[in-house]
Amino acid sequence: MPLLLLLLCLFGSCCLQAQQRTYCNPVNIDYGYTPFERFSVEGRHRATADPVIVNFRDTLYLFSTNQEGYWYSADMLDWTFVHRRFLLDDKYTHDLNAPAAWVMGDSLYVYGSTWELDFPVWKSGNPTRDDWEIAVDTLNVGAWDPAFFYEEADDKLYLYWGSSNEFPLLGTEIHTHNLQTTGLTRPIMKLHPNDHGWERFGEYNDNVFLAPFVEGAWVTKHNGKYYFQYAAPGTEFSGYADGVLVSDNPLDGFRYQAHNPFSYKPGGFARGAGHGATFQDAHGQYWHVSTIFISVKNNFERRIGIWPAGFDADDVMYCNTAFGDYPTLLPSQARGKDFTKGLFAGWMLLNYNKPVQVSSTLGGLHANFAVDEDIKTYWSAATGEAGEWLQTDLGEVSTIHAIQVNYADQDAEFLGKTLGKKHQYVIYGSDNGEDWEVVVDKRENQTDVPHDYVELPEPVTYRYLKLENRAMPTGKFAISGFRVFGKGAGEVPDPVQHFVVLRSPPDRAGNRLASWLKWQKNPLADGYNIYFGKDPEKLYGSIMVYGDNGYFFTGMDRADTYYFQIEAFNASGISERSEIQKVD
Numbered sequence: 001m002p003l004l005l006l007l008l009c010l011f012g013s014c015c016l017q018a019q020q021r022t023y024c025n026p027v028n029i030d031y032g033y034t035p036f037e038r039f040s041v042e043g044r045h046r047a048t049a050d051p052v053i054v055n056f057r058d059t060l061y062l063f064s065t066n067q068e069g070y071w072y073s074a075d076m077l078d079w080t081f082v083h084r085r086f087l088l089d090d091k092y093t094h095d096l097n098a099p100a101a102w103v104m105g106d107s108l109y110v111y112g113s114t115w116e117l118d119f120p121v122w123k124s125g126n127p128t129r130d131d132w133e134i135a136v137d138t139l140n141v142g143a144w145d146p147a148f149f150y151e152e153a154d155d156k157l158y159l160y161w162g163s164s165n166e167f168p169l170l171g172t173e174i175h176t177h178n179l180q181t182t183g184l185t186r187p188i189m190k191l192h193p194n195d196h197g198w199e200r201f202g203e204y205n206d207n208v209f210l211a212p213f214v215e216g217a218w219v220t221k222h223n224g225k226y227y228f229q230y231a232a233p234g235t236e237f238s239g240y241a242d243g244v245l246v247s248d249n250p251l252d253g254f255r256y257q258a259h260n261p262f263s264y265k266p267g268g269f270a271r272g273a274g275h276g277a278t279f280q281d282a283h284g285q286y287w288h289v290s291t292i293f294i295s296v297k298n299n300f301e302r303r304i305g306i307w308p309a310g311f312d313a314d315d316v317m318y319c320n321t322a323f324g325d326y327p328t329l330l331p332s333q334a335r336g337k338d339f340t341k342g343l344f345a346g347w348m349l350l351n352y353n354k355p356v357q358v359s360s361t362l363g364g365l366h367a368n369f370a371v372d373e374d375i376k377t378y379w380s381a382a383t384g385e386a387g388e389w390l391q392t393d394l395g396e397v398s399t400i401h402a403i404q405v406n407y408a409d410q411d412a413e414f415l416g417k418t419l420g421k422k423h424q425y426v427i428y429g430s431d432n433g434e435d436w437e438v439v440v441d442k443r444e445n446q447t448d449v450p451h452d453y454v455e456l457p458e459p460v461t462y463r464y465l466k467l468e469n470r471a472m473p474t475g476k477f478a479i480s481g482f483r484v485f486g487k488g489a490g491e492v493p494d495p496v497q498h499f500v501v502l503r504s505p506p507d508r509a510g511n512r513l514a515s516w517l518k519w520q521k522n523p524l525a526d527g528y529n530i531y532f533g534k535d536p537e538k539l540y541g542s543i544m545v546y547g548d549n550g551y552f553f554t555g556m557d558r559a560d561t562y563y564f565q566i567e568a569f570n571a572s573g574i575s576e577r578s579e580i581q582k583v584d
Contacts, residue, residue: 197513198555216275488571
């Protein structure tokens with residue numbers, strides 16, 4: 001290749017990378033498949049959860065359940081996998097469950113869940129490679145769902161753990177010189193489902209036949225206070241969320257923060273935001289990583305999401321999940337932004353429930369499941385062969401900024417972690433459905449991209465997009481979400497009218513853990529965002545509702561006053577928000 005042409009190619013490649021400003025949940029990493037046969041009786045599938053991200057030397061390291069390794073990233077967009085088995089005993093089918101990771105001194109440490117005394121604590125000063133050593137061969141307390149918090153100023157290390165619908169989460173101090181407990185274990189907290197509706201078990205927080213589960217401990221220190229995070233009520237539900245308690249002491253005196261749950265996403269394409277960890281990027285900005293549920297082939301079929309987070313001027317801890325599965329600004333683009341307002345890039349979903357054509361269909365796995373904004377449903381072609389395709393009609397010529405291809409597992413063959421797998425596809429665009437041009441070309445892709453997100457270098461305009469399969473890592477060509485983002489050419493919905501919130505008054509009998517939200521349906525709206533909180537200036541909670549004009553909100557705290565606001569949205573934009581409704 002001539003030198004000038006080579007330089008132009010290299011320069012173009014650098015510019016293309018520099019233009020990538022956004023990411024989109026679920027996180028696009030090469031999720032391993034469940035290693036358990038008993039979890040696969042309804043189909044083998046990808047699965048991970050219980051994530052932790054830590055910042056070590058301005059590089060982010062992501063650990064999660066049963067992955068035989070971990071990922072690292074400098075930009076929170078491109079993740080590199082390092083294959084590593086941390087468990088030494090062959091009696092375990094899996095590798096790390098709900099792992100803990102923390103930075104102490106010049107090393108990154110890792111520990112996995114166990115109720116026994118048979119897991120080592122590992123450390124590495126060079127974790128971008130498989131370069132680990134045993135820091136201590138046995139921790140003298142069995143800890144399921146462990147989390148470690150290190151206070152560098154005092155050289156103090158604390159361990160928190162537990163996963164139960166009977167016992168509390170626990171905490172203890174760990175000696176830093178030998179990584180063993182000081183011997184004193186303290187109960188930190190239990191759930192109070194009679195007071196906090198979001199802590200009740202079930203898809204709608206109303207299945208009180210079973211006590212809810214508390215798990216997923218994590219601690220963040222801010223302005224001298226300790227923020228103890230915990231997950232409830234169960235990983236298989238849309239309302240899986242993280243709450244936070246606050247204390248002046250790392251092992252005692254934790255109080256329920258009024259603004260809870262602080263990490264919550266019960267609606268939209270990717271639902272659930274529980275059992276996670278809060279971390280800072282290289283710019284000092286806070287994010288929260290957590291579990292997204294699918295729970296179709298098994299309750300533990302799950303993914304990972306990352307959401308903007310932080311502390312407001314009153315030191316209230318928050319996590320912003322509004323439009324959290326739409327294109328979101330990356331850390332490099334988020335500097336100086338108000339995280340309480342979210343980091344949504346402003347590109348709308350263009351093909352929600354729009355007409356679809358396909359090359360073939362397997363049984364009842366119909367084409368429109370690929371555009372219904374539900375990660376639990378999916379279309380499957382009859383085969384996984386090259387040439388199977390799905391075509392979506394945006395309804396009008398629209399400006400397209402980004403596309404997300406979410407694959408589903410149909411007739412997958414693998415158990416456990418796989419390496420060297422790949423998805424290959426092409427996306428074509430057309431104005432008339434007959435003359436096609438290449439928009440995205442992944443025919444030479446050599447990576448495993450189950451939730452591939454492509455931000456186009458420059459926006460394009462088309463009415464029709466066609467996704468054509470070229471290669472699958474396993475199984476049929478199946479899509480849970482072919483999602484097209486940009487700007488439609490139609491009208492933006494008017495503000496929502498007749499928004500009311502019905503709740504039992506404090507002086508009358510009734511279930512004050514729930515309220516019924518109702519509004520006039522807007523014919524131009526695809527969906528609505530409901531914002532809520534306990535202060536009109538802190539509406540940090542959000543619920544996304546598609547295609548309906550009511551929502552039964554069962555995640556309220558019994559004794560508190562709430563404030564609500566709503567907006568409508570469609571492919572062309574977002575309405576102004578309604579007036580705030582106060583509900584005692």
